[in-house]
Amino acid sequence: MTKTIAVAFAAAGFITITAIPAAAQTVPTKNIFLDVNFGVQPTSGTFLISAAPIIYGETAPLTSTQPFGSAPFLDASAGYRVWRDLSVGIALTTTFTSTSEATVVVGVPSPVFFDRRISQTITIDELERKERSAHLVIGWTTPVSDKVDASVMGGPSYIKVFQDLVQGVTVQDGTQNATATADTQTATSVGFHFGGELTYLIRPKIGMGGMFRYVKASVDLPAVLDLKGGGMQLGGGLRLRF
Numbered sequence: 001m002t003k004t005i006a007v008a009f010a011a012a013g014f015i016t017i018t019a020i021p022a023a024a025q026t027v028p029t030k031n032i033f034l035d036v037n038f039g040v041q042p043t044s045g046t047f048l049i050s051a052a053p054i055i056y057g058e059t060a061p062l063t064s065t066q067p068f069g070s071a072p073f074l075d076a077s078a079g080y081r082v083w084r085d086l087s088v089g090i091a092l093t094t095t096f097t098s099t100s101e102a103t104v105v106v107g108v109p110s111p112v113f114f115d116r117r118i119s120q121t122i123t124i125d126e127l128e129r130k131e132r133s134a135h136l137v138i139g140w141t142t143p144v145s146d147k148v149d150a151s152v153m154g155g156p157s158y159i160k161v162f163q164d165l166v167q168g169v170t171v172q173d174g175t176q177n178a179t180a181t182a183d184t185q186t187a188t189s190v191g192f193h194f195g196g197e198l199t200y201l202i203r204p205k206i207g208m209g210g211m212f213r214y215v216k217a218s219v220d221l222p223a224v225l226d227l228k229g230g231g232m233q234l235g236g237g238l239r240l241r242f
Contacts, residue, residue, distance in 0.1 A: 040070055063104070075093040086138075089137045093133045099127060130161075159191060162184060208238065
């Protein structure tokens with residue numbers, strides 16, 4: 001179990017334990033919830049691409065090393081209390097576009113002599129990444145006080161990743177001067193999530209709250225297999241209860 005997942009389980013346990021003493025509390029029944037959150041997804045990592053394009057009739061061994069980092073996100077969820085404190089809903093999450101740069105090392109063949117490659121290191125920047133995801137949320141909510149309630153939740157997640165990747169290199173005719181090129185690849189996957197939140201009601205139907213969610217998913221892009229998506233999400237925002 002990774003450190004990140006362990007922290008997420010610990011947070012879920014804390015929220016659950018916090019809510020237990022509230023069993024005797026009574027609050028007005030609110031069957032419908034609408035939440036809007038803004039936060040950050042601090043997932044980061046690095047991936048490697050290897051290729052062998054043909055230049056001047058020879059292979060040009062190419063490797064590209066590219067990191068990705070954290071990104072802010074916007075999340076909206078809605079649901080309905082179906083039985084006692086059990087609710088079912090859906091959450092939609094979009095990350096804002098983040099950018100990174102890739103370091104490309106390529107052996108460029110000679111246009112004149114066979115097997116006379118020269119090694120070039122090229123940097124290409126402004127490579128974009130974003131994610132779109134939908135989560136089926138199954139949650140249990142219980143009051144902590146007359147103004148505070150706590151929830152734990154989990155369920156399946158559907159995630160789509162948009163990632164700019166190094167596609168290859170172009171070489172000016174008759175030279176060994178290479179330029180890296182990139183394109184956008186997308187892939188989808190089904191994973192799962194779990195998390196929790198605390199809500200403080202400023203008025204009977206309006207409140208503010210904080211949330212965390214851990215999304216476990218990976219996608220297979222044409223050029224990169226098992227690329228990590230989702231991860232820890234931390235945020236907060238508006239709460240509406242009806």
